[in-house]
Amino acid sequence: DTEVTQTPKHLVMGMTNKKSLKCEQHMGHRAMYWYKQKAKKPPELMFVYSYEKLSINESVPSRFSPECPNSSLLNLHLHALQPEDSALYLCASSQHRLGGYNEQFFGPGTRLTVL
Amino acid sequence: DAKTTQPNSMESNEEEPVHLPCNHSTISGTDYIHWYRQLPSQGPEYVIHGLTSNVNNRMASLAIAEDRKSSTLILHRATLRDAAVYYCILRDGVNNQGGKLIFGQGTELSVKP
Numbered sequence: 001d002t003e004v005t006q007t008p009k010h011l012v013m014g015m016t017n018k019k020s021l022k023c024e025q026h027m028g029h030r031a032m033y034w035y036k037q038k039a040k041k042p043p044e045l046m047f048v049y050s051y052e053k054l055s056i057n058e059s060v061p062s063r064f065s066p067e068c069p070n071s072s073l074l075n076l077h078l079h080a081l082q083p084e085d086s087a088l089y090l091c092a093s094s095q096h097r098l099g100g101y102n103e104q105f106f107g108p109g110t111r112l113t114v115l
Numbered sequence: 116d117a118k119t120t121q122p123n124s125m126e127s128n129e130e131e132p133v134h135l136p137c138n139h140s141t142i143s144g145t146d147y148i149h150w151y152r153q154l155p156s157q158g159p160e161y162v163i164h165g166l167t168s169n170v171n172n173r174m175a176s177l178a179i180a181e182d183r184k185s186s187t188l189i190l191h192r193a194t195l196r197d198a199a200v201y202y203c204i205l206r207d208g209v210n211n212q213g214g215k216l217i218f219g220q221g222t223e224l225s226v227k228p
Contacts, residue, residue: 031214033214042202043218050214104151104214106158106159108157
Protein backbone atom coordinates (compact mmCIF):
# COMPACT_ATOMS: atom_id res chain seq x y z
CA ASP A 1 0.00 0.00 0.00
CA THR A 2 1.75 3.18 -1.21
CA GLU A 3 -1.14 5.50 -0.59
CA VAL A 4 -1.61 8.55 1.58
CA THR A 5 -5.27 9.24 2.24
CA GLN A 6 -6.75 12.55 3.30
CA THR A 7 -10.22 13.36 4.62
CA PRO A 8 -12.35 15.21 3.92
CA LYS A 9 -11.80 15.93 0.21
CA HIS A 10 -13.58 19.28 0.52
CA LEU A 11 -14.35 21.43 3.55
CA VAL A 12 -16.25 24.69 3.86
CA MET A 13 -16.08 26.45 7.21
CA GLY A 14 -16.90 29.77 8.78
CA MET A 15 -14.34 31.93 10.53
CA THR A 16 -15.67 30.93 13.97
CA ASN A 17 -15.74 27.18 13.31
CA LYS A 18 -13.36 24.52 14.56
CA LYS A 19 -12.59 21.70 12.18
CA SER A 20 -9.89 19.10 11.62
CA LEU A 21 -8.14 17.63 8.59
CA LYS A 22 -7.00 14.03 8.73
CA CYS A 23 -4.16 12.22 6.98
CA GLU A 24 -3.32 8.51 7.13
CA GLN A 25 -0.58 6.28 5.73
CA HIS A 26 0.26 2.61 6.27
CA MET A 27 3.69 2.51 4.65
CA GLY A 28 5.57 2.52 7.96
CA HIS A 29 6.85 6.04 7.30
CA ARG A 30 8.09 7.92 10.35
CA ALA A 31 8.16 11.40 8.78
CA MET A 32 4.93 13.23 7.94
CA TYR A 33 4.34 16.68 6.49
CA TRP A 34 1.67 19.32 5.99
CA TYR A 35 1.85 21.64 2.97
CA LYS A 36 -0.43 24.49 1.93
CA GLN A 37 -1.04 25.24 -1.75
CA LYS A 38 -2.83 28.34 -3.03
CA ALA A 39 -4.29 28.32 -6.53
CA LYS A 40 -1.67 28.37 -9.31
CA LYS A 41 1.15 28.45 -6.73
CA PRO A 42 3.62 25.76 -5.58
CA PRO A 43 3.10 23.89 -2.31
CA GLU A 44 4.56 25.55 0.79
CA LEU A 45 5.76 23.52 3.74
CA MET A 46 3.93 24.14 7.02
CA PHE A 47 4.96 21.39 9.47
CA VAL A 48 7.19 18.32 9.65
CA TYR A 49 6.78 15.48 12.15
CA SER A 50 9.60 13.01 12.77
CA TYR A 51 8.83 9.95 14.89
CA GLU A 52 5.59 11.58 16.04
CA LYS A 53 7.37 14.70 17.28
CA LEU A 54 7.11 18.14 15.67
CA SER A 55 10.50 18.89 14.14
CA ILE A 56 9.77 21.84 11.85
CA ASN A 57 7.18 24.62 12.13
CA GLU A 58 7.58 27.10 9.29
CA SER A 59 6.28 30.02 11.38
CA VAL A 60 2.70 28.96 10.83
CA PRO A 61 0.00 30.99 12.69
CA SER A 62 -1.35 29.34 15.83
CA ARG A 63 -4.83 29.02 14.33
CA PHE A 64 -3.32 25.93 12.63
CA SER A 65 -2.51 23.23 15.20
CA PRO A 66 -0.92 19.97 14.05
CA GLU A 67 -1.12 16.69 15.89
CA CYS A 68 0.47 13.29 15.30
CA PRO A 69 -1.35 10.81 17.59
CA ASN A 70 0.52 7.79 16.21
CA SER A 71 2.92 6.83 13.44
CA SER A 72 0.13 6.37 10.87
CA LEU A 73 -2.00 9.43 11.54
CA LEU A 74 -1.52 13.17 11.14
CA ASN A 75 -4.16 15.75 11.97
CA LEU A 76 -4.40 19.48 11.34
CA HIS A 77 -6.77 21.29 13.70
CA LEU A 78 -8.24 24.52 12.40
CA HIS A 79 -9.71 27.32 14.51
CA ALA A 80 -10.63 30.92 13.77
CA LEU A 81 -9.37 30.79 10.21
CA GLN A 82 -9.43 33.71 7.80
CA PRO A 83 -10.70 33.71 4.20
CA GLU A 84 -7.08 33.97 2.99
CA ASP A 85 -6.46 30.53 4.53
CA SER A 86 -8.59 29.01 1.79
CA ALA A 87 -6.28 26.64 -0.08
CA LEU A 88 -5.47 23.01 -0.86
CA TYR A 89 -3.88 21.34 2.17
CA LEU A 90 -1.57 18.50 1.25
CA CYS A 91 -0.25 15.78 3.51
CA ALA A 92 2.88 13.78 2.69
CA SER A 93 4.93 11.04 4.29
CA SER A 94 8.38 9.57 3.84
CA GLN A 95 10.84 7.20 5.42
CA HIS A 96 13.30 8.72 7.84
CA ARG A 97 16.64 7.23 6.80
CA LEU A 98 19.62 9.39 7.60
CA GLY A 99 21.99 9.74 4.66
CA GLY A 100 19.55 8.22 2.17
CA TYR A 101 16.94 9.67 -0.11
CA ASN A 102 13.48 9.76 1.34
CA GLU A 103 10.92 10.12 -1.45
CA GLN A 104 7.82 11.94 -0.26
CA PHE A 105 4.44 10.42 -1.00
CA PHE A 106 1.64 12.96 -1.20
CA GLY A 107 -2.06 12.61 -0.60
CA PRO A 108 -4.65 14.18 -2.93
CA GLY A 109 -5.25 17.06 -0.53
CA THR A 110 -8.21 18.68 1.21
CA ARG A 111 -9.72 21.68 -0.56
CA LEU A 112 -10.56 24.17 2.20
CA THR A 113 -12.81 27.18 1.76
CA VAL A 114 -13.17 29.68 4.61
CA LEU A 115 -16.21 31.94 4.38
CA ASP B 116 18.35 26.72 0.22
CA ALA B 117 19.69 27.16 -3.30
CA LYS B 118 17.21 28.43 -5.84
CA THR B 119 16.06 26.86 -9.12
CA THR B 120 14.80 28.62 -12.25
CA GLN B 121 12.43 26.95 -14.70
CA PRO B 122 10.40 28.19 -17.67
CA ASN B 123 6.81 28.94 -16.69
CA SER B 124 5.32 26.75 -19.39
CA MET B 125 6.19 24.41 -22.25
CA GLU B 126 4.25 22.63 -24.97
CA SER B 127 4.84 19.24 -26.44
CA ASN B 128 3.25 16.94 -28.97
CA GLU B 129 2.09 13.50 -27.94
CA GLU B 130 4.64 10.69 -28.47
CA GLU B 131 7.51 13.15 -28.90
CA PRO B 132 10.38 13.62 -26.44
CA VAL B 133 10.22 16.51 -23.99
CA HIS B 134 13.22 18.24 -22.44
CA LEU B 135 12.38 20.28 -19.32
CA PRO B 136 15.28 22.54 -18.25
CA CYS B 137 16.22 23.71 -14.78
CA ASN B 138 18.92 26.20 -13.82
CA HIS B 139 20.51 26.04 -10.39
CA SER B 140 23.67 28.12 -10.57
CA THR B 141 24.07 28.38 -6.77
CA ILE B 142 23.92 24.62 -6.17
CA SER B 143 26.23 23.38 -3.43
CA GLY B 144 28.26 20.19 -3.45
CA THR B 145 25.85 18.35 -1.18
CA ASP B 146 22.62 19.37 -2.95
CA TYR B 147 20.66 16.63 -4.67
CA ILE B 148 18.50 17.56 -7.68
CA HIS B 149 14.94 16.28 -7.42
CA TRP B 150 12.00 16.39 -9.76
CA TYR B 151 8.40 16.07 -8.71
CA ARG B 152 5.32 16.59 -10.83
CA GLN B 153 1.76 17.51 -10.00
CA LEU B 154 -1.02 16.26 -12.23
CA PRO B 155 -4.25 18.28 -12.26
CA SER B 156 -6.30 17.86 -9.07
CA GLN B 157 -3.68 15.61 -7.47
CA GLY B 158 -0.85 15.89 -4.96
CA PRO B 159 2.73 16.04 -6.23
CA GLU B 160 4.49 12.79 -7.09
CA TYR B 161 8.16 11.93 -7.16
CA VAL B 162 9.73 11.58 -10.61
CA ILE B 163 13.49 11.22 -10.25
CA HIS B 164 16.54 12.51 -8.41
CA GLY B 165 20.31 12.65 -8.90
CA LEU B 166 23.53 14.12 -7.59
CA THR B 167 26.20 14.16 -10.32
CA SER B 168 25.60 11.35 -12.82
CA ASN B 169 22.76 11.04 -15.30
CA VAL B 170 19.91 8.89 -13.99
CA ASN B 171 17.21 6.81 -15.66
CA ASN B 172 14.07 5.25 -14.27
CA ARG B 173 10.80 3.98 -15.68
CA MET B 174 9.27 7.47 -15.73
CA ALA B 175 12.06 9.69 -17.05
CA SER B 176 15.75 10.47 -17.41
CA LEU B 177 17.71 13.17 -15.64
CA ALA B 178 20.67 14.74 -17.40
CA ILE B 179 22.95 16.78 -15.13
CA ALA B 180 25.47 19.24 -16.53
CA GLU B 181 29.11 18.61 -15.73
CA ASP B 182 29.32 21.75 -13.57
CA ARG B 183 25.92 20.83 -11.99
CA LYS B 184 24.60 24.35 -12.57
CA SER B 185 21.78 23.04 -14.70
CA SER B 186 19.85 19.86 -15.35
CA THR B 187 17.23 18.57 -17.78
CA LEU B 188 14.35 16.22 -17.15
CA ILE B 189 13.69 14.11 -20.23
CA LEU B 190 10.37 12.43 -20.95
CA HIS B 191 11.15 10.09 -23.84
CA ARG B 192 7.65 9.87 -25.32
CA ALA B 193 5.15 12.34 -23.93
CA THR B 194 1.61 11.12 -23.39
CA LEU B 195 -1.49 13.12 -22.56
CA ARG B 196 -1.15 11.83 -19.02
CA ASP B 197 2.19 13.64 -18.68
CA ALA B 198 0.47 17.05 -18.74
CA ALA B 199 1.36 18.44 -15.32
CA VAL B 200 3.40 21.02 -13.44
CA TYR B 201 7.00 19.81 -13.11
CA TYR B 202 9.04 21.02 -10.15
CA CYS B 203 12.82 21.00 -9.98
CA ILE B 204 13.95 21.08 -6.33
CA LEU B 205 17.35 21.18 -4.67
CA ARG B 206 17.72 19.45 -1.34
CA ASP B 207 20.80 19.22 0.84
CA GLY B 208 21.76 15.56 1.16
CA VAL B 209 23.72 16.12 4.36
CA ASN B 210 21.80 18.71 6.33
CA ASN B 211 18.43 17.77 4.93
CA GLN B 212 16.51 19.78 7.51
CA GLY B 213 14.09 17.05 8.36
CA GLY B 214 13.24 16.25 4.79
CA LYS B 215 11.72 19.57 3.85
CA LEU B 216 11.07 20.20 0.17
CA ILE B 217 11.04 23.79 -1.05
CA PHE B 218 9.08 23.98 -4.30
CA GLY B 219 9.85 26.64 -6.92
CA GLN B 220 7.33 27.90 -9.44
CA GLY B 221 7.64 24.89 -11.72
CA THR B 222 7.01 24.39 -15.46
CA GLU B 223 3.49 23.73 -16.65
CA LEU B 224 3.73 21.16 -19.42
CA SER B 225 0.88 20.82 -21.88
CA VAL B 226 0.76 17.90 -24.32
CA LYS B 227 -1.09 18.18 -27.60
CA PRO B 228 -2.61 15.12 -29.28
